[in-house]
Amino acid sequence: MSTSLSTQPARPEHDTAPGPAIAVDGLTREFDERPVLRDVSLRLGRGATLAVLGPNGSGKTTLLRILATLLRPSSGSVGVLDAELPREAWRVRGRVGFIGHDPLLYRDLTLREALTFHARLHRLDERASARVAELLRAVSLERTADELVRNLSAGMLQRAAACRAVLHEPELLLLDEPFDHLDPAARDLVSELLRTAPGRTRVVVSHDVEAALDAADRALALRHDGSVAYEGPAPGLSPGDARAIYTGRK
Amino acid sequence: MSAFRAILAKDLRVELRTLESVPAMALFAVTTFVLFRFGLDRDSLAGGLAGGVLLATILFAAIVAVNRLFVAEREQGGFDAIRLAPVDAVALWAAKAVALVIYLAAFELVAVPIFAAFFLDSWAGIGPLVAILALADLGLGAVGALVSSLAASSRARDLVGPLVLLPLLVPVMIASAKGAEQLLAAGGPSYSGLGKWLAILALYDLTFAAIGFAVFDFVIED
Numbered sequence: 294m295s296t297s298l299s300t301q302p303a304r305p306e307h308d309t310a311p312g313p314a315i316a317v318d319g320l321t322r323e324f325d326e327r328p329v330l331r332d333v334s335l336r337l338g339r340g341a342t343l344a345v346l347g348p349n350g351s352g353k354t355t356l357l358r359i360l361a362t363l364l365r366p367s368s369g370s371v372g373v374l375d376a377e378l379p380r381e382a383w384r385v386r387g388r389v390g391f392i393g394h395d396p397l398l399y400r401d402l403t404l405r406e407a408l409t410f411h412a413r414l415h416r417l418d419e420r421a422s423a424r425v426a427e428l429l430r431a432v433s434l435e436r437t438a439d440e441l442v443r444n445l446s447a448g449m450l451q452r453a454a455a456c457r458a459v460l461h462e463p464e465l466l467l468l469d470e471p472f473d474h475l476d477p478a479a480r481d482l483v484s485e486l487l488r489t490a491p492g493r494t495r496v497v498v499s500h501d502v503e504a505a506l507d508a509a510d511r512a513l514a515l516r517h518d519g520s521v522a523y524e525g526p527a528p529g530l531s532p533g534d535a536r537a538i539y540t541g542r543k
Numbered sequence: 544m545s546a547f548r549a550i551l552a553k554d555l556r557v558e559l560r561t562l563e564s565v566p567a568m569a570l571f572a573v574t575t576f577v578l579f580r581f582g583l584d585r586d587s588l589a590g591g592l593a594g595g596v597l598l599a600t601i602l603f604a605a606i607v608a609v610n611r612l613f614v615a616e617r618e619q620g621g622f623d624a625i626r627l628a629p630v631d632a633v634a635l636w637a638a639k640a641v642a643l644v645i646y647l648a649a650f651e652l653v654a655v656p657i658f659a660a661f662f663l664d665s666w667a668g669i670g671p672l673v674a675i676l677a678l679a680d681l682g683l684g685a686v687g688a689l690v691s692s693l694a695a696s697s698r699a700r701d702l703v704g705p706l707v708l709l710p711l712l713v714p715v716m717i718a719s720a721k722g723a724e725q726l727l728a729a730g731g732p733s734y735s736g737l738g739k740w741l742a743i744l745a746l747y748d749l750t751f752a753a754i755g756f757a758v759f760d761f762v763i764e765d
Contacts, residue, residue, distance in 0.1 A: 363623055365764075379764075387629030397620035397627075401557045413549035414628035 312375055314339045314494035315360060315463055320369035322355050322519075329355050331520040332369070335513055339464075342495040344505035344527055347515030348539045351500045354394065356515075357467045360496065361391045388416055388457035390466045396450045396513060397457060400443035404434060404453055407442050408460065415461035428456040432482045447474035455483045469498045502535045514538045546630040550638035555645065564611050565649050566605040572654040575600045576661045579743065582691035588662040594723030597658050598679070598716055601651065602709075608646045609687040610704050613695035622695075622763055636688050636759035640752075643658055644684035651676055668726035671734070675726070679719040685751040686711050692762050711751075718743040 315337040322330040328354040328390060337343045345353050360365040360373055362382040370377065378385035391397075398407040405425060412421035429435045432452040437445060445453065449473045471487055472480050489495065489508075499505035506512060509527040514535055516522045522538045523530050558564055579596050580586065588596060614621045616635075625635050655676070659666050686708065694704035724738035726732045 361627060363626055371567070382626075383629075386627060389627060391623075391627055393620075393623070395620040395623070397624045399553065399557065399619050399621065401561050401615070401617055402553065407554075410549055410553050410626060411628070414624065416547055416629065418545060420601050457546060 306490050312372070313337055314341070314374060315343070316370075316372040317360075318370045320359065321367050321369055322352070322359060322364065323357075323367045328367075329519050330515075331518060333513075333515070333519075333521055334369075334458065335511075335521075337494060337496070337511060339494055340489070340492055341510040342489060342497060342508060344509035344512045345492060345496060345515070346500075346502060346505060346512065346530075346535050346538065347522075348541075349516055351515035351517055352519040354469055355519075356513075357391070357393070357469050357496065360465075361389055361467050362386060363391075385465075387461060389466050390431050390461070390463035392454050392458045392466075392468045392471045394469060396442075396454040398442045398450070398453055401438045403441055403447065404449075405429070405438040408453065411457050412460050417461065424460060425456075428460065428486070431486055432479070434457055446469060448476060448479055449540075451475055452479055452483055459486055464492060465492065466493065466495045466497075468495065469539070470500070471497065472499075472501070489527045502532045502536055502539075506530060506532060506535065517541060544634075546625075546628070546634040549633055550625075550756040551641055553687070554638065558642075558646065564608040564646050567600040568607050568646070569586050569653045571604045571607055572600050572650070573657055575603070576658055580661055584681040586662070589664070589727055589729035591720070591724040593662060593727040594720040596662065597655070597727075598720045598723060600658070601647070601654065601676070601679070602683075602712060602716060604650060604654070605643075605647060605683050605687060606705050606708065607648075608643055609683075609691045609708060610694075610701060612643060612688060612691040616692075617695045617700075626763065632760045632763050633756055635763065636692065636755050639688035639691070639756050640755065643687050644680045645655075647651060647680040647683060648677075651680070663727065664729075665731065666725075670730040671725050671732055672723060675719050675722040675742060675744065678748060679715050681748040682744060682751060683712065683714045685748060685755050686715075689751070689755045689759065689762070692759070714747050715744065718747070 313336050315335065317333055317335045320330055320333040321328055323358050333356065345356065347353050355364060359371060362378060362385050364378045373385050374388055402410065412424055412524055417424055425442040431436050432455060434449060434452055437449060455471060466487060468487060472483060475483060497505060506527045511525065512523060512530045514523040514526040514530060516538060625632060655669060659669055689706045690704055693707065694700040697703045718740045722737055725737055
């Protein structure tokens with residue numbers, strides 16, 4: 294892997310007195326009047342990692358999409374990187390790296406073309422080709438760079454999604470199951486790409502309770518109904534208690 | 544501008560690679576001309592009938608492309624990608640509108656000569672018809688990109704697109720068919736009053752360009 298690989302976030306020019314990276318109060322989100330998130334509040338300092346745990350359907354992905362400016366909250370206040378969402382979403386866009394359930398790569402482009410397209414959206418312009426090549430090397434995809442995205446395996450797509458998420462060296466990484474479909478070797482490569490770095494804040498949704506809590510400074514555990522079962526320092530939540538939340542015993 | 548160029552280049556590259564829109568439009572047009580030829584039982588058309596057949600065919604063929612315009616954005620996360628980037632959403636609308644105009648122009652390069660070969664006794668009106676088709680294409684591009692993005696977020700998108708689009712295109716149809724009527728007249732093209740129809744088309748284009756510019760940000764937000 295290239296030793297010159299840049300993984301540290303670029304500092305925004307207007308960021309003179311940064312508050313917490315994420316400040317959420319009383320967040321509720323409904324779909325067709327059915328609450329998916331109920332009264333969620335949390336604070337996450339800059340440079341910290343938050344593990345988001347909870348059973349399927351507890352609203353983890355919805356929370357990430359709201360923080361990424363892709364969904365609007367139904368009620369409550371959401372602050373991300375000192376911008377109030379959704380009103381100031383434009384201030385956050387371009388400063389967040391997002392991995393969701395979809396790789397967000399056009400299937401009829403080659404992998405190199407797809408990533409270069411994202412690099413151009415993020416205004417990397419003349420640096421785009423070099424940055425894409427650097428990231429593809431970092432996740433050992435340089436030999437599949439000219440394959441169509443539609444022909445890539447799920448694991449390759451996940452590695453490509455990780456490249457896309459860090460292309461523009463974002464300050465905030467929102468990662469929904471970032472190690473899905475990865476073999477152990479690929480997992481190591483992607484971990485390196487998404488690792489903690491000075492000034493980089495991470496929110497990681499994972500069902501690997503032990504690994505998520507080990508890597509996190511803070512934890513948020515959601516119940517089946519989207520309410521908060523735990524929000525606080527990660528060491529304050531034992532893996533056993535976290536599992537009890539999954540089974541509905543907490 | 545960089546985002547506009549990136550999105551437009553991506554769309555054109557994908558169309559050249561997959562040939563999903565323009566060939567389908569051309570095939571649709573040829574089939575329609577064959578149907579008109581036998582349905583009307585005429586091997587020669589002129590004036591209003593010629594203009595109507597040509598413009599109606601172009602308009603319905605355009606729906607093929609309009610329905611496909613945002614398929615990749617909807618199914619492959621393109622909307623999310625744009626919203627995660629520091630990009631004015633208007634760049635997406637503008638790139639899609641220009642892509643649609645390019646598809647229509649490429650389609651018309653094939654469809655209009657076939658129409659002329661099928662139905663016209665004289666090709667004299669085809670040259671000046673380019674101005675009418677160009678203005679009609681700009682209007683179709685502006686409205687088509689807007690309606691297609693609205694329909695993309697609807698469950699009944701295949702129905703919503705044409706249902707919203709066709710009434711909005713009535714002014715384009717009237718002005719371009721009236722202009723074409725004069726250019727495809729039996730005795731040769733007539734240019735008197737043609738400027739009025741060109742001006743109406745240009746006004747329509749400007750109006751919907753302004754509407755797209757003003758509202759597209761709201762269209763792609765949650």
